[in-house]
């Protein structure tokens with residue numbers, strides 16, 4: 001199989017490239033290196049079945065030769081990244097998705113969209129099922145990402161319905177693991193980098209908001225199942241074990257054996273309060289569920305960060321803080337810093 005992976009130099013995309021090569025597929029990675037990096041592909045660049053093509057898929061996506069699968073992962077994904085690149089995020093969700101769909105159509109290839117739990121916005125039902133239409137503010141600070149992905153889903157469905165493209169939509173929930181950038185601003189990489197640097201862990205709000213964290217190897221297994229299936233979806237892919245951000249801080253402090261404390265900051269505006277996938281569809285249609293516990297996954301990610309101490313140390317001053325802060329809440333008024341029980 002010959003697969004085109006847009007965004008293949010990023011965190012998830014590079015793992016997907018590796019998994020496809022490992023099972024004998026041929027991979028063409030297209031990336032503009034805006035939030036990804038070539039270092040993620042270091043193990044594959046010399047592989048005879050791997051090609052790297054630098055380019056902005058919002059402008060053009062042309063790949064010579066036959067294509068069996070187009071997996072469209074290109075998009076800034078961390079909140080600080082999509083706030084830094086708001087127009088580019090909207091462009092890659094709209095024009096970029098259309099260019100990827102056209103490439104799939106020209107080649108009669110399967111098209112896989114990396115959509116997100118953000119299409120549910122600040123959800124009113126728990127856990128989130130695919131039948132829930134979401135609660136998204138179309139003009140809020142997260143809208144550049146959320147609405148780009150919602151548009152991308154609509155576009156993919158239009159190509160499926162009117163042009164017979166073999167579409168599969170995945171709604172990916174928070175995923176973490178090696179190759180996250182130490183400074184990319186997401187909670188897992190922030191906490192691990194801060195713990196290893198001996199800096200306080202920056203909890204936004206009082207830490208009672210929840211996320212469900214999936215280890216990258218599990219997620220990539222799910223993406224392969226989605227590629228190999230004929231399922232249209234949308235299908236949630238994520239770990240259904242819900243944790244508060246405060247609990248996550250405790251896990252990171254314990255596994256790093258760090259003496260860092262925590263520091264409360266204002267909650268970013270419209271930060272979703274709860275997020276947890278219902279993965280019934282993924283289990284039933286794809287025969288998939290996560291296998292790696294959050295503790296085991298965090299341990300592997302800590303080990304990866306420990307091997308990159310200089311990168312982690314230099315991230316100390318550059319880790320992006322909360323964007324679009326909301327009103328001061330109880331925690332940020334009362335607690336500039338605090339100890340957290342491991």
Ligand code: NAD
Nearest residue numbers: 007009010011012032033034035036056057074075077175
């Ligand atoms: P990432 O930022 O590490 O990777 C995104 C990649 O896309 C980068 O390599 C970047 O350079 C590339 N890119 C961005 N715009 C591009 C463009 N116009 N042309 C070509 N390349 C471009 O992020 P990630 O965490 O690996 O996320 C990958 C995909 O999965 C994204 O579409 C994201 O929305 C989706 N997703 C990720 C998560 C998660 O928890 N990691 C959750 C939900 C959805």
Ligand code: UDP
Nearest residue numbers: 079185186187188190202203204209245271
């Ligand atoms: N968060 C936090 N401290 C950080 C970074 C993030 O408390 O240093 C919180 C953030 O407010 C959110 C959760 O952790 O409630 C997950 O944030 P992330 O940016 O990783 O993902 P997303 O908000 O897109 O789910």
